[in-house]
Amino acid sequence: DQQVKQNSPSLSVQEGRISILNCDYTNSMFDYFLWYKKYPAEGPTFLISISSIKDKNEDGRFTVFLNKSAKHLSLHIVPSQPGDSAVYFCAASAGNQFYFGTGTSLTVIP
Amino acid sequence: DTGVSQDPRHKITKRGQNVTFRCDPISEHNRLYWYRQTLGQGPEFLTYFQNEAQLEKSRLLSDRFSAERPKGSFSTLEIQRTEQGDSAMYLCASSLGGAPILPTDTQYFGPGTRLTVL
Numbered sequence: 139d140q141q142v143k144q145n146s147p148s149l150s151v152q153e154g155r156i157s158i159l160n161c162d163y164t165n166s167m168f169d170y171f172l173w174y175k176k177y178p179a180e181g182p183t184f185l186i187s188i189s190s191i192k193d194k195n196e197d198g199r200f201t202v203f204l205n206k207s208a209k210h211l212s213l214h215i216v217p218s219q220p221g222d223s224a225v226y227f228c229a230a231s232a233g234n235q236f237y238f239g240t241g242t243s244l245t246v247i248p
Numbered sequence: 249d250t251g252v253s254q255d256p257r258h259k260i261t262k263r264g265q266n267v268t269f270r271c272d273p274i275s276e277h278n279r280l281y282w283y284r285q286t287l288g289q290g291p292e293f294l295t296y297f298q299n300e301a302q303l304e305k306s307r308l309l310s311d312r313f314s315a316e317r318p319k320g321s322f323s324t325l326e327i328q329r330t331e332q333g334d335s336a337m338y339l340c341a342s343s344l345g346g347a348p349i350l351p352t353d354t355q356y357f358g359p360g361t362r363l364t365v366l
Contacts, residue, residue: 170353181357
């Protein structure tokens, strides 16, 4: 059973515009959420995280929003840059295991 | 470079052979995780260690798979009698750790070992 879902396999955005990547989860016990970025032939790289006690966390161009009632989180990248083109995974944990979504491939068009 | 390292980066083997992968975590990280990732999927949890103790194993980890972390530093993942379905990217990650898991206990991933079983 897929407890963390990323329903958009791909997203294309013009350089300078906002990229919004979405993630839904089913387990209400999840209390820590993360976004990872992955380039081809590399392992995932940590990007940003949020605890369930918060609804927003910001780090430079990256902001993660958490809506617990909707069991939904999103990653906003603004402004988007060509170097942001990668696969983005959201992940959630409740204790000792992390559950990953299937990823969204972001392409930022120059 | 003080990140997570994995060796080898690529492994091609014939069905039925045994393979072993190594992971060196970030020093002072207590937790070490193994994941498997297939095409179009996110990483799937296999097992994790707190220091040298293997604390949890996924149902994905059949009895042909065994993982060790003998001194609480590097870890090995062995697959015996490989099958074509074992072809995947095997990822290792480490985190600072603590019990219970800390809100800031972010996992840092290695580059992975890509296994191809012919």
